[in-house]
Amino acid sequence: MSQQLKQFEHVVSPPKKRSRVSENNPYWEKKLSESQISLLEIHDKSDWVNVELFQDYKTPKGIMKKIHWKLPSTKEKNITCGKFKTLGCFNLMGHPDNQAYIQHTKLSCFRSACEYCWMEKWLARESRRSTLRIEKYESVMKQLGKTRFNKPIHVIVSPSWNDKFMRYDLLKKKCREILDKAGIKGGLLIYHPFKLDKKKMKWVCMPHFHVVGFGWLLDNNKNTDKQGWVIKNKGVRQSLHSTIYYQLSHAGVADNIHSITWFGELGYRSKYAELIKVENEEPNDNCEFCGEILVNAVFVATDRPPPDKEFIGLVDSWDWLPTESKTMYFQKILDEKIISLDFDFY
Numbered sequence: 001m002s003q004q005l006k007q008f009e010h011v012v013s014p015p016k017k018r019s020r021v022s023e024n025n026p027y028w029e030k031k032l033s034e035s036q037i038s039l040l041e042i043h044d045k046s047d048w049v050n051v052e053l054f055q056d057y058k059t060p061k062g063i064m065k066k067i068h069w070k071l072p073s074t075k076e077k078n079i080t081c082g083k084f085k086t087l088g089c090f091n092l093m094g095h096p097d098n099q100a101y102i103q104h105t106k107l108s109c110f111r112s113a114c115e116y117c118w119m120e121k122w123l124a125r126e127s128r129r130s131t132l133r134i135e136k137y138e139s140v141m142k143q144l145g146k147t148r149f150n151k152p153i154h155v156i157v158s159p160s161w162n163d164k165f166m167r168y169d170l171l172k173k174k175c176r177e178i179l180d181k182a183g184i185k186g187g188l189l190i191y192h193p194f195k196l197d198k199k200k201m202k203w204v205c206m207p208h209f210h211v212v213g214f215g216w217l218l219d220n221n222k223n224t225d226k227q228g229w230v231i232k233n234k235g236v237r238q239s240l241h242s243t244i245y246y247q248l249s250h251a252g253v254a255d256n257i258h259s260i261t262w263f264g265e266l267g268y269r270s271k272y273a274e275l276i277k278v279e280n281e282e283p284n285d286n287c288e289f290c291g292e293i294l295v296n297a298v299f300v301a302t303d304r305p306p307p308d309k310e311f312i313g314l315v316d317s318w319d320w321l322p323t324e325s326k327t328m329y330f331q332k333i334l335d336e337k338i339i340s341l342d343f344d345f346y
């Protein structure tokens, strides 16, 4: 058994790339940023959860449907959303100051519609991944020596009065055509069915698109065949990430429809698709400091309640205890038969 475990450990638990915490920053704690706080304020003070729009849609297979658009965060959470999962490494000798390594993080469904997970989990992850995809594209272009139009721009495309409530698939198609004519060769598209009237703190139905993309926006005044559509270059004033974060925070959310569409050179069928692909974020099952596999842990101090913030890092070891041994952990994995098939044990 010990030989097997050794082999097992070697194959499934190589220390992964360090993230968030390091020797110099051994502790990370989640705090709400200013923009998150103001977003929650708008969420609470406006009619955020009630605004809705029904829009016709023809699926790629030709089936007619009605899309029910809402803002994010309008559906009930799952039972486990927000529950803490605590993992730890108690190989104290392998850590700075003989501290324990603890990952105290919340479980999440990562749904945009979830009232609990939408901001801290869905929005955070989607905007991070989208930023990465765009940055990867930028660096591929740099490597290829393409230096023209290699900075992302933020463009708003507003349909004409007559087209505003046309079938969603046609609306999107027309938006793409207009972008194409205007010289935007690829990027992401976020659909906003609603716009906030800040004076009344009410959301109004006013469909438009936000684009973060690459290309040269041709002079609009000379662009005569837009049929009343308006296209505006807003530039990327803050960081790329905050631009995407903000636009995605009040994107249209509907069942079975992605809130972000990638198109052109940044699309999933582009010739660069493999190069700019962002890998799925796997949960880290290994200690950031010694590489050992993490086990379930529990807070045992009695002078205060368990921490209600998410954190990762080194903490006083006497506040925490493992609730399983590494052997139990491996046994559990064996029992669950989640060992990859090409790993030949027997």
Ligand SMILES: [Zn+2]
Pocket (backbone or CB within 6 Å): 077, 078, 081, 108, 109, 110, 111, 114, 115, 116, 117, 118
């Ligand atoms: Zn959730």
Ligand SMILES: [Zn+2]
Pocket (backbone or CB within 6 Å): 192, 195, 208, 210
């Ligand atoms: Zn908007």
Ligand SMILES: [Zn+2]
Pocket (backbone or CB within 6 Å): 089, 090, 091, 094, 095, 101, 287, 288, 289, 290, 291, 292
């Ligand atoms: Zn460790």
